[in-house]
Amino acid sequence: MSITLKVNGEPRTVDVDPETPLLWVLRDELKMTGTKFGCGIASCGACTVQWDGMPIRSCQTFIGDLDGAEITTIEGVDGxxxxxxxxxxxxxxxxxxxxxxxxxxxxxxxxxxxxxxxxxxxxxxxxxxxxxxxxxxxxxxxxxxxxxxxxxx
Missing domain, CATH: 1.10.150.120 ([2Fe-2S]-binding domain)
Incomplete structure (x- = not known):
């Protein structure tokens, strides 16, 4: 499934299973390794990114829920x-x-x-x-x- 989102201000389209966690899309598909894998169950916060300005756990957020979303990672946080x-x-x-x-x-x-x-x-x-x-x-x-x-x- 083709999903488009804005990552650090840049439109990005990925073709992945909609149930793929955002963490793995960032790390494996987009090669943005600043977001870390910690526990895989959203308990440790190592995978935290911002979705439309709100912190979320990317290890438990499915890419299929993010079509059109704005994601900020450690590589792009500014202000x-x-x-x-x-x-x-x-x-x-x-x-x-x-x-x-x-x-x-x-x-x-x-x-x-x-x-x-x-x-x-x-x-x-x-x-x-x-x-x-x-x-x-x-x-x-x-x-x-x-x-x-x-x-x-």
Missing amino acids: KAASAVQAAWQELDVPQCGYCQSGQVLAATALLEETPKPTDEDIDAAMDGNVCRCATYARIRKAIHLAAEKMEG
Whole structure:
């Protein structure tokens, strides 16, 4: 089945089974390997991308449900919130192994686009389900607060 979607602002058409998870279309068909496979059951967040600005788990989102959708991956995330998140991540050395970071960055960016001045509770709710095997949660929270400050200034 031929499915067209916009990935990082660029129209892309793929011919795959409509029940193929978006993760595998991104990685195998479009060769965009920044989105990671973690658990395969939408529990870890490593595969997080944005669908029309909202974070979703690409390992459990079927390509057949996305015809015409706008998808943003770590390769294409941009804008004021994304820049602030990326700068804060670097400034605070958030990543350790880095495996989960594409999903963490996309979730944090979506949070700041929706809630520019998040509380700890907002951050916890938005980042819930994004697992970091290296347990950098305190640095992630601190970086989100720093990114919010950077967006103001």
